[in-house]
Amino acid sequence: MSKTSPILITALFIFSAVFVSAGCNPRKTPAHTITPTLPTRTPASTRTPAPTITLLPSETPLPPPTIEPTHTPFPTPEVDFSSAKFYTAGFLPDWRFFIAIQAEGEMKGDYTALVDKTVTYKCEILAAYPKRLYCSGPLRRMNDWVNYAIYQTGASQPVFQSKVFIPPIDSLNRYLR
Numbered sequence: 001m002s003k004t005s006p007i008l009i010t011a012l013f014i015f016s017a018v019f020v021s022a023g024c025n026p027r028k029t030p031a032h033t034i035t036p037t038l039p040t041r042t043p044a045s046t047r048t049p050a051p052t053i054t055l056l057p058s059e060t061p062l063p064p065p066t067i068e069p070t071h072t073p074f075p076t077p078e079v080d081f082s083s084a085k086f087y088t089a090g091f092l093p094d095w096r097f098f099i100a101i102q103a104e105g106e107m108k109g110d111y112t113a114l115v116d117k118t119v120t121y122k123c124e125i126l127a128a129y130p131k132r133l134y135c136s137g138p139l140r141r142m143n144d145w146v147n148y149a150i151y152q153t154g155a156s157q158p159v160f161q162s163k164v165f166i167p168p169i170d171s172l173n174r175y176l177r
Helices: 006-024 169-176
Strands: 085-092 096-102 111-115 119-124 132-138 144-152 158-166
Touching: 085 158, 096 158, 111 132, 132 144
Parallel strands: none
Antiparallel strands: 085 096, 096 132, 111 119, 111 144, 119 132, 144 158
């Protein structure tokens, strides 16, 4: 074995100690300087306008009902039909039919009848029967009930309305003989 000098061993020991201590100590790196940024003012928030209420059109109030009667554009009937009643009906030649209405007082004025809302009958007052109104026109149908309404000429409201039964053809044969 060779003898190593104690100086060499001591130097080696110091060198190793410095080397080990240098590796264990953290290196001092130059510190990065961070420049602080000063806070800037943020702009004040703008307010969003609140939704506005859009009013709906208001209803126009109706005037209060009046107690006074209003005038109607219909002519007043010349005859009181409130107590009038069906008098008779029957067949006429050429497939025609008639309806007679009788009132308590004498008939006055001009009238027409509407049968089944489609057929117009001409109405007349016969001199021999002044309390009766005779309306005649084309035969609408037989063996069935037929609605009719009587109107004063120029009016749109009936003064009298009812229905009449038109008998079957067998009854017609008696009238035609």
